[in-house]
Amino acid sequence: MRSSIAAIRNEPMVSASLSPERASSPFRRSIAETLAPLDRIAASSPSFVANPGAVFSSGGETWELPRYVFLGPKGGDEPLRIGLFAGIHGDEPEGVHALVRFLRLLEEAPEVATGYCLFIYPICNPTGFAQRTRSSRSGKDLNREFWRDSAEPEVRLLESDLMARDFHGLISLHTDSTSDGFYGFAQGAMLTRHLIEPALAAAEEYLPRNRGERIDGFRARNGIIRDIYPGVLSAPPRLRPRPFEIVLETPEAAPGYLKEAAFVAAIQTILARYQVFISYAANL
Numbered sequence: 712m713r714s715s716i717a718a719i720r721n722e723p724m725v726s727a728s729l730s731p732e733r734a735s736s737p738f739r740r741s742i743a744e745t746l747a748p749l750d751r752i753a754a755s756s757p758s759f760v761a762n763p764g765a766v767f768s769s770g771g772e773t774w775e776l777p778r779y780v781f782l783g784p785k786g787g788d789e790p791l792r793i794g795l796f797a798g799i800h801g802d803e804p805e806g807v808h809a810l811v812r813f814l815r816l817l818e819e820a821p822e823v824a825t826g827y828c829l830f831i832y833p834i835c836n837p838t839g840f841a842q843r844t845r846s847s848r849s850g851k852d853l854n855r856e857f858w859r860d861s862a863e864p865e866v867r868l869l870e871s872d873l874m875a876r877d878f879h880g881l882i883s884l885h886t887d888s889t890s891d892g893f894y895g896f897a898q899g900a901m902l903t904r905h906l907i908e909p910a911l912a913a914a915e916e917y918l919p920r921n922r923g924e925r926i927d928g929f930r931a932r933n934g935i936i937r938d939i940y941p942g943v944l945s946a947p948p949r950l951r952p953r954p955f956e957i958v959l960e961t962p963e964a965a966p967g968y969l970k971e972a973a974f975v976a977a978i979q980t981i982l983a984r985y986q987v988f989i990s991y992a993a994n995l
């Protein structure tokens with residue numbers, strides 16, 4: 712099964728890619744190599760599994776939208792369902808690497824995800840990631856296509872999961888080439904603001920926060936933007952109650968290990984804080 716999944720990703724199998732004649736092109740980024748650590752963990756972990764089957768065709772080739780599920784140690788009631796998304800802009804690999812690093816952390820310290828079921832979408836735009844472009848191979852910015860009757864297959868697959876999973880929270884990772892600091896967008900549930908502030912503070916251990924009054928054309932306060940572009944990856948518009956929705960943006964220019972560490976610290980903080988809110992609400 713594993714080899715057929717690698718084939719569906721339209722790349723040499725992980726083992727085959729190690730031989731020089733099958734090595735991937737320096738210009739085409741390898742999804743299989745990037746996600747090899749996740750597939751390795753999934754092969755042996757009782758709580759982390761690959762969830763294949765989200766396949767689509769583009770340019771006459773068959774591609775897979777990689778999906779994984781991590782079930783944390785049991786908490787109180789039913790697990791809280793959180794969606795973690797990266798790589799919807801194919802030229803922003805930082806979030807992809809950060810999710811790989813986060814899963815490595817969970818392998819060592821699963822208690823970080825106590826009470827959670829994490830649905831991980833490390834590369835939401837596989838064709839763009841492979842060809843190192845913001846847009847998908849069809850030329851569309853996929854992060855402007857959600858809930859607009861988009862025909863883009865990646866968007867339809869993600870929309871289908873967003874409807875089916877009924878997430879309590881969504882965390883999306885992005886990179887900004889024009890910002891010199893870390894910041895984020897807060898949408899959805901009222902409590903989102905109480906999650907994003909400590910998340911940005913945690914990221915600040917590694918990268919400065921962008922405290923500008925305008926970021927990316929939006930009004931911002933303490934690195935938090937309350938507007939958003941229409942059509943971004945988000946919960947179904949009519950879904951009530953709204954999940955928390957956080958978009959984290961790392962500055963592109965920073966060193967890779969700091970960008971990843973900032974993302975991981977922010978994600979960990981969001982999970983820890985949200986758990987506190989939920990248990991508080993349950994005791995009201």
Ligand SMILES: [Zn+2]
Nearest residue numbers: 800803885886
């Ligand atoms: Zn982006």
